[in-house]
C-alpha cells in the first residue's frame with residue numbers, strides 16, 4: 001500500500017492532503033448509513049480529476065487491491081462500506097459544476113457534486129432538478145447514479161437514470177470512456193451509459209455526468225389525508241390520478257407519525273390519529289386544477305376513504321407538510337431499524353401488502369413495524385424497529401431469518417428486493433429473488449469485461 005501511495009504522490013500529482021490513513025478518517029469514510037458492517041479500509045484517497053482517478057484504478061489493478069468508490073455515503077444497503085482493507089476512493093474533491101448548455105437544458109458536473117448543490121444551480125437558472133429525497137443535503141450525484149436513486153418525485157419524473165444524458169467513467173480496467181456525451185439522440189448501438197447507472201461502482205467509477213434539467217414546477221400544492229384502511233390509500237391514489245398529474249404520492253402509518261410527534265419537530269396534521277396517512281402533491285397554477293382537487297377530495301370523503309384532510313395554502317405550509325414524510329427515516333434511525341425497500345407493480349400493491357402484513361405479523365409479533373414509502377410507484381419501505389432490550393446482532397439475525405418469507409412474497413408478485421436503495425451487501429444474499437440465475441450470469445460476464453481483476457467494489461451486488 002505504501003508503494004501505491006508514494007507513486008500517487010511522486011508520479012500522479014497527489015498532495016499529502018489527498019490521502020488519509022488516520023483511524024478517524026478510516027472509520028468516517030469507510031462506511032455509509034448502514035449499521036451492519038464495521039468499516040476497515042486501508043486508506044482514503046481524494047482524487048481531483050478523472051486522470052487521478054484513473055491512476056488509482058491502474059495501481060489497484062497492478063497490486064490487486066480493491067477500490068470502494070465513495071460519495072455522500074448516505075446509502076442504506078452498505079454499497080459504500082469498505083470492511084476488507086480496501087482503498088476508499090472519495091469523490092469529495094470533485095464537486096465542481098461545469099459548463100451549462102441552456103439550449104440543451106443540460107449541465108456538466110463532477111460526480112462529487114451534492115444533490116442539493118445541483119438543485120440550487122438549476123433553480124438559479126430558472127430550471128429544476130427533480131430527483132429529490134431527504135438526504136439531498138449530503139448525497140452526491142455520483143452515488144445517486146451508482147444506485148439509480150429514486151426518492152419522492154419518481155411518480156412524475158422517474159429515477160436518476162432519466163436525468164443522465166452522459167457520463168465520464170473510469171472502467172475497472174482503467175480506461176476513460178465518454179458515454180453518450182450529453183446527446184438526446186444517439187442511435188449507435190449499445191448505450192453503455194445505462195450499464196453504469198445502478199452498477200453501484202462495480203464496473204468502474206463515474207467521475208463526471210451530463211445532467212438534464214427540467215422546467216420548474218409551478219405553485220406546488222400539498223394535501224395530507226388521514227385514512228383508516230390501506231385499500232383506501234390506493235383508492236385515493238387512483239381517484240386523484242384519474243384527474244390530476246401528481247408530482248408525488250407518499251404514504252406512512254401511525255407508527256411513523258407516533259415517532260415523528262415524539263421528536264417535537266413536526267406538527268400533528270389532524271386532531272385525531274388515523275392508521276394511515278397519504279401525502280400528495282401537484283402543480284396548481286390554474287383555478288380549474290384546484291377545483292378538480294377539491295372536488296376529488298370531497299368525493300373521497302363521501303366514499304368514506306378519507307377521514308380527515310389538510311391542504312397547503314402556500315409554499316411554506318407545503319414544506320411543513322412534507323416534513324411529515326421526509327423526517328421519517330432519520331427519526332426512526334435511533335431504533336436501529338432493519339430495512340426493507342421492496343417494490344411491485346402498483347396494480348399488485350393492495351394484495352402484496354396484505355400478504356406481507358400477514359408474514360410480518362406472524363413472524364415479528366413482538367417487534368414494532370413502521371410502514372411508509374413511495375406507494376404511488378409501488379415502492380414500500382418496511383422498517384422493523386429494534387426493541388431496546390435486544391442486541392443489534394440478535395435483532396438483525398432474527399430479521400434475516402424472516403427475510404426469505406418476505407422476499408418469497410416479493411418474488412410471488414414479480415417484484416424487487418431493492419426498489420431504490422441498491423443491493424450493496426445487505427440485499428446481496430437475496431438478489432436471486434428478483435434476478436434469475438441466467439440473468440445473474442450475464443451480469444457477472446459484464447463485470448468481467450469492465451473489471452477483469454474484480455477490483456471495483458468487490459463483494460457488492462453479487463460475489464464474483
Ligand SMILES: O=C(O)CC[C@@H](O)C(=O)O
Nearest residue numbers: 134329339373381382383
Ligand atoms: O429509511 C428508509 O427505509 C427509507 C429512506 C428513504 O428512501 C425514504 O424514502 O425516506
Ligand SMILES: [Zn+2]
Nearest residue numbers: 151374381420
Ligand atoms: Zn425512499
